[in-house]
Amino acid sequence: MEKFATHTGVVAPLKRSAVDTDQIIPAVYLKRVTKTGFEDALFANWRQDPDFVLNQPAFSGASVLVAGPDFGTGSSREHAVWALRDYGFRVVLAPRFADIFRGNAGKQGLLAGVISESDRAAIWAAVDAAPGATMTVDLEARTASIGDLRVPFEIDDYTRWRLLEGLDDIGLTLRNEEAIAQFEARREAWRPRTLPVA
Amino acid sequence: MSIPTPPERPRTLAEKVWDDHLVVRGEDGQPDLIYIDLHLVHEVTSPQAFDGLRAEGRPLRRVDLTIATEDHNTPTLDIDKPIADLTSRTQIDTLRRNAQEFGVRLHSLGDAEQGIVHVVGPQLGLTMPGITVVCGDSHTSTHGAFGAMAFGIGTSEVEHVMATQTLPLKPFKTMAITVEGELKEGVTAKDIILAVIAKIGTNGGQGYVLEYRGSAIRSLSMEGRMTMCNMSIEAGARAGMVAPDEITFDYVQGRPHAPTGQDWDDAVAYWRTLPSDEGAVYDAEIFIDAAELEPFVTWGTNPGQGVSLSGTVPAPEDFADANEKAAAERALEYMDLEPGTPLKEIPVDAVFMGSCTNSRIEDLRAFASVVAGRTKAEGVRVMVVPGSARVRLEAEAEGLDRVFTEFGAEWRFAGCSMCLGMNPDQLAPGERCASTSNRNFEGRQGKGGRTHLVSPLVAAATAVLGRLASPSDLPAREKVEA
Numbered sequence: 110m111e112k113f114a115t116h117t118g119v120v121a122p123l124k125r126s127a128v129d130t131d132q133i134i135p136a137v138y139l140k141r142v143t144k145t146g147f148e149d150a151l152f153a154n155w156r157q158d159p160d161f162v163l164n165q166p167a168f169s170g171a172s173v174l175v176a177g178p179d180f181g182t183g184s185s186r187e188h189a190v191w192a193l194r195d196y197g198f199r200v201v202l203a204p205r206f207a208d209i210f211r212g213n214a215g216k217q218g219l220l221a222g223v224i225s226e227s228d229r230a231a232i233w234a235a236v237d238a239a240p241g242a243t244m245t246v247d248l249e250a251r252t253a254s255i256g257d258l259r260v261p262f263e264i265d266d267y268t269r270w271r272l273l274e275g276l277d278d279i280g281l282t283l284r285n286e287e288a289i290a291q292f293e294a295r296r297e298a299w300r301p302r303t304l305p306v307a
Numbered sequence: 308m309s310i311p312t313p314p315e316r317p318r319t320l321a322e323k324v325w326d327d328h329l330v331v332r333g334e335d336g337q338p339d340l341i342y343i344d345l346h347l348v349h350e351v352t353s354p355q356a357f358d359g360l361r362a363e364g365r366p367l368r369r370v371d372l373t374i375a376t377e378d379h380n381t382p383t384l385d386i387d388k389p390i391a392d393l394t395s396r397t398q399i400d401t402l403r404r405n406a407q408e409f410g411v412r413l414h415s416l417g418d419a420e421q422g423i424v425h426v427v428g429p430q431l432g433l434t435m436p437g438i439t440v441v442c443g444d445s446h447t448s449t450h451g452a453f454g455a456m457a458f459g460i461g462t463s464e465v466e467h468v469m470a471t472q473t474l475p476l477k478p479f480k481t482m483a484i485t486v487e488g489e490l491k492e493g494v495t496a497k498d499i500i501l502a503v504i505a506k507i508g509t510n511g512g513q514g515y516v517l518e519y520r521g522s523a524i525r526s527l528s529m530e531g532r533m534t535m536c537n538m539s540i541e542a543g544a545r546a547g548m549v550a551p552d553e554i555t556f557d558y559v560q561g562r563p564h565a566p567t568g569q570d571w572d573d574a575v576a577y578w579r580t581l582p583s584d585e586g587a588v589y590d591a592e593i594f595i596d597a598a599e600l601e602p603f604v605t606w607g608t609n610p611g612q613g614v615s616l617s618g619t620v621p622a623p624e625d626f627a628d629a630n631e632k633a634a635a636e637r638a639l640e641y642m643d644l645e646p647g648t649p650l651k652e653i654p655v656d657a658v659f660m661g662s663c664t665n666s667r668i669e670d671l672r673a674f675a676s677v678v679a680g681r682t683k684a685e686g687v688r689v690m691v692v693p694g695s696a697r698v699r700l701e702a703e704a705e706g707l708d709r710v711f712t713e714f715g716a717e718w719r720f721a722g723c724s725m726c727l728g729m730n731p732d733q734l735a736p737g738e739r740c741a742s743t744s745n746r747n748f749e750g751r752q753g754k755g756g757r758t759h760l761v762s763p764l765v766a767a768a769t770a771v772l773g774r775l776a777s778p779s780d781l782p783a784r785e786k787v788e789a
């Protein structure tokens with residue numbers, strides 16, 4: 110996983126609240142068996158509308174998304190994060206995220222930062238005034254700036270540390286191999302087994 | 308290394324299960340490392356996880372705690388023929404190859420134990436009290452009905468569990484949802500949970516494990532408890548739980564993977580210690596009077612947009628919150644509904660009886676009890692899809708299949724089917740469906756399709772009249788010849 114320090118890119122406003130994962134990536138795209146190449150699937154239904162924000166030339170190549178509250182609700186599909194990442198997004202800012210989405214984002218190096226409702230409105234206004242403007246996201250300082258506007262965002266310390274270090278989950282956990290083996294040694298016999306015990 | 312010891316204070320059910328799965332207690336804001344007892348796998352969220360293991364040269368740590376089934380993409384007709392849809396076939400073939408390569412037990416199409424992953428776990432007796440269950444599917448919360456800690460995970464977590472049999476997690480907050488009193492005739496678990504979601508909102512449960520308590524919950528069957536826990540995720544919660552009791556033990560005992568002999572006695576002795584202690588503190592509490600509940604139905608495009616079936620479609624102005632008002636406006640437009648319309652005057656094109664929320668044998672019996680000896684409304688398409696091949700066999704042994712087909716319904720093979728329309732079972736654009744599933748999002752059951760979430764009883768009555776209805780709206784049945 111790539112280390113994340115600061116990122117500067119075109120910011121796209123997604124002017125909707127409660128964007129659920131069915132909208133981020135419709136179920137039909139979940140049939141693929143690869144881990145990459147989901148850029149075409151992102152917001153696939155909405156992108157059929159020529160006026161949709163990502164179809165506007167000013168926002169081509171956008172890498173920061175600023176959405177309304179409750180982003181990523183609904184199905185736990187991690188493909189939602191892959192689609193955002195494959196399309197080129199490095200950061201999503203919103204006043205509230207669904208838990209599972211936020212967890213998935215951190216693991217894939219996509220920064221999901223929580224901003225206040227008023228900062229959300231201020232960013233949308235700034236983008237309306239200057240479509241195609243870039244935003245600089247500083248993870249160390251937990252701030253996002255566009256023009257003269259600089260807003261704080263929240264991200265928990267652990268996810269921030271992981272993103273800054275570019276650390277992979279499994280490798281981290283396997284550093285506890287001894288504790289896992291000890292736990293397994295004291296598990297009760299009644300606990301379920303999926304295979305017939307030999 | 309020291310074994311983490313539980314604290315002395317009174318604890319909730321969720322805290323007890325959590326504490327008993329602590330491999331490493333996280334310090335300085337780090338997550339805890341939690342052991343996973345049971346990992347359920349299906350074809351949609353596993354391919355990339357298996358891919359990841361392969362890429363890193365990692366083995367699957369505990370094949371004996373892992374089980375796979377095919378459900379999301381499987382056809383519910385002509386299951387003996389090759390799957391026509393190429394991508395569906397690819398996902399299923401990929402699961403079959405991966406299961407073989409890594410040695411995972413797989414129940415394939417045509418096998419008696421194939422079916423929706425959340426129906427298969429309980430039916431095999433793998434789901435039991437006091438365990439941790441995960442699956443790359445948000446409705447894993449279903450298994451919490453047994454007093455297990457069960458929650459959905461993303462594909463990278465699927466890979467994590469495959470590689471380590473653990474997950475790094477922060478403890479969930481706890482919310483008690485107490486439902487006291489007696490349910491009115493015709494009010495089911497589905498109605499309770501739809502009312503809960505309408506009350507706390509689709510985000511009201513965020514970060515919480517919901518523990519359903521109270522006399523109305525204790526009186527529910529395991530199927531009813533599973534329906535409630537299943538939809539906990541629609542309130543934004545990570546999981547739902549019900550403390551285990553005699554009803555739970557009776558359900559588990561004798562199933563193929565249930566403990567036996569001394570193991571059974573040890574297990575039950577432990578399970579009896581699980582209910583929340585007197586004086587345990589929840590982070591939030593909600594109370595619901597069971598006697599006030601009525602059959603519930605959704606009118607909008609999220610599961611929180613629901614009202615009593617005897618009510619009317621609300622107007623955007625009814626909502627004080629600006630976001631909710633905007634959401635209502637959008638939902639009404641998508642659903643093509645006028646504020647003020649009585650719900651019972653809304654005609655439907657289709658009825659879907661199935662999904663991991665309501666496709667167990669008891670759900671099928673409830674549906675059958677209403678449609679038996681009746682004929683479906685003209686022009687309405689009625690699909691009955693059992694949750695597993697085993698449920699299908701049980702239903703046929705009881706003659707329910709004949710009740711359904713004589714009614715005019717299609718009796719299908721097991722799978723997720725029209726719950727999410729990944730297979731050919733989809734609504735056409737503009738079609739309106741009364742569905743026993745759990746999600747009414749835009750396009751969930753087919754692009755442009757409109758979904759009203761209902762209980763099996765309401766689904767059945769709706770199939771009879773061709774408009775949203777409850778069994779009490781039906782004219783008396785003509786005497787059926789014995």
Ligand code: SF4
Nearest residue numbers: 446662663723726727
């Ligand atoms: S039945 Fe529906 S909700 Fe349940 S696992 Fe299948 S797709 Fe998901």
